[in-house]
Amino acid sequence: MLRPPFMAKLTVNDLNLQGKRVFTRVDYNVPMEKTGSAMVINDDTRIRATLPTLIALIEKGARIVLASHLGRPKGERVASMSLRPVADKLAELLGQPVAFADDCVGEIAQVAINNLQNGEMLLLENVRYHSCEEANGSDFAEQLAANVDVFVNDAFGAAHRAHASTAGIAEVITARGGQCAAGLLMERELQFLGEELDAPDKPFVVILGGAKVSDKIKVIDRLIEKADTILIGGAMAYTFKLALGKSVGNSLVEPDKVDIAQAALDKAAERGVEFLLPNDNLISQMNDGAWANPVLNSAEDIPDGREGVDIGPATAARYAEAITGAKTILWNGPMGIFEDARFAKGTMAVAVAVAAATGAGAVSIIGGGDSVKALNQNGLAGQVTFMSTGGGASLEFLEGNELPGVAALSEK
Numbered sequence: 001m002l003r004p005p006f007m008a009k010l011t012v013n014d015l016n017l018q019g020k021r022v023f024t025r026v027d028y029n030v031p032m033e034k035t036g037s038a039m040v041i042n043d044d045t046r047i048r049a050t051l052p053t054l055i056a057l058i059e060k061g062a063r064i065v066l067a068s069h070l071g072r073p074k075g076e077r078v079a080s081m082s083l084r085p086v087a088d089k090l091a092e093l094l095g096q097p098v099a100f101a102d103d104c105v106g107e108i109a110q111v112a113i114n115n116l117q118n119g120e121m122l123l124l125e126n127v128r129y130h131s132c133e134e135a136n137g138s139d140f141a142e143q144l145a146a147n148v149d150v151f152v153n154d155a156f157g158a159a160h161r162a163h164a165s166t167a168g169i170a171e172v173i174t175a176r177g178g179q180c181a182a183g184l185l186m187e188r189e190l191q192f193l194g195e196e197l198d199a200p201d202k203p204f205v206v207i208l209g210g211a212k213v214s215d216k217i218k219v220i221d222r223l224i225e226k227a228d229t230i231l232i233g234g235a236m237a238y239t240f241k242l243a244l245g246k247s248v249g250n251s252l253v254e255p256d257k258v259d260i261a262q263a264a265l266d267k268a269a270e271r272g273v274e275f276l277l278p279n280d281n282l283i284s285q286m287n288d289g290a291w292a293n294p295v296l297n298s299a300e301d302i303p304d305g306r307e308g309v310d311i312g313p314a315t316a317a318r319y320a321e322a323i324t325g326a327k328t329i330l331w332n333g334p335m336g337i338f339e340d341a342r343f344a345k346g347t348m349a350v351a352v353a354v355a356a357a358t359g360a361g362a363v364s365i366i367g368g369g370d371s372v373k374a375l376n377q378n379g380l381a382g383q384v385t386f387m388s389t390g391g392g393a394s395l396e397f398l399e400g401n402e403l404p405g406v407a408a409l410s411e412k
Contacts, residue, residue: 021150099122205228280296
């Protein structure tokens with residue numbers, strides 16, 4: 001899956017950064033909620049993931065300029081999407097001050113950058129307050145690059161977007177002879193999602209969940225070529241069930257993707273890949289906008305008026321058994337609507353099994369998003385090998401697509 005040039009990119013470790021102004025693109029698109037009059041960060045996983053890179057930059061004597069997006073302000077200044085709370089959290093985690101600039105370009109940014117000393121850090125305001133960011137405007141990229149010497153990209157979660165702060169700025173700095181390098185998080189993302197899965201130790205078990213087959217069919221198609229076992233959960237399982245002629249009640253399905261699902265099942269059978277679908281489910285129904293009357297369904301078919309909301313205990317046990325003994329595990333997507341505690345048991349059973357297999361020597365790679373959230377909720381995050389910070393970026397990379405934010409970096 002990995003194309004060798006990806007691992008031939010410059011990294012932070014290759015650079016002499018003493019006294020250099022280093023524009024460091026991070027992914028601080030973290031969940032927040034309003035508490036009183038303040039925005040409070042709910043999950044600082046993405047911030048913590050960048051700490052090794054930031055510490056390396058500090059130790060190298062760089063003058064560190066951090067940039068990120070937050071939410072979708074669509075080119076407007078939206079107070080609830082300001083990165084100011086992130087600067088405070090980052091200062092707390094690093095144990096040193098983190099300056100904050102109220103804009104990412106212009107005089108405000110220029111003055112703040114010029115005030116930096118070696119080892120000091122500045123966080124710029126949300127780059128998406130400017131519509132030119134997502135449009136990858138060349139003038140905006142020039143403005144971002146105007147006061148810096150080196151570009152470091154540690155935002156794997158945004159690397160699949162050709163935006164001004166992920167790709168455009170790299171082109172500007174490269175054109176003037178500057179260096180563009182991967183951060184340590186970016187390097188690890190490429191290593192685990194690329195190198196480790198390019199030639200995985202066997203048995204290789206893939207666990208895929210989530211809502212739609214269409215979101216992951218390209219990943220499934222590629223992984224069938226390498227996996228020994230594929231476990232399917234979440235609503236996407238019901239499209240596969242529909243392909244097998246089963247009744248799925250009111251479950252979320254994609255009837256127009258049945259042929260694609262059947263083709264995946266056929267390909268797995270041809271290659272001798274064990275392709276497991278749920279054989280029991282927790283089913284429920286919507287009543288006045290809320291889930292009501294959840295019951296266990298052990299039949300192959302789901303009755304009309306009911307929806308599958310989680311894998312059942314028999315499936316969870318069967319999946320846990322398949323995970324036991326694996327040498328490489330890739331997990332992307334929950335087994336059900338795990339945000340509701342009543343429908344979280346299947347996802348949690350998988351999380352426990354993945355952690356146990358890791359403890360027994362497996363390499364476990366968690367493909368971002370809800371799977372990471374599930375591990376965090378159960379205190380198991382430290383018991384897996386690697387948790388990706390990229391949602392869509394992880395999927396695109398696993399599909400074999402070129403990521404603009406990586407392609408723009410300098411070769412070694």
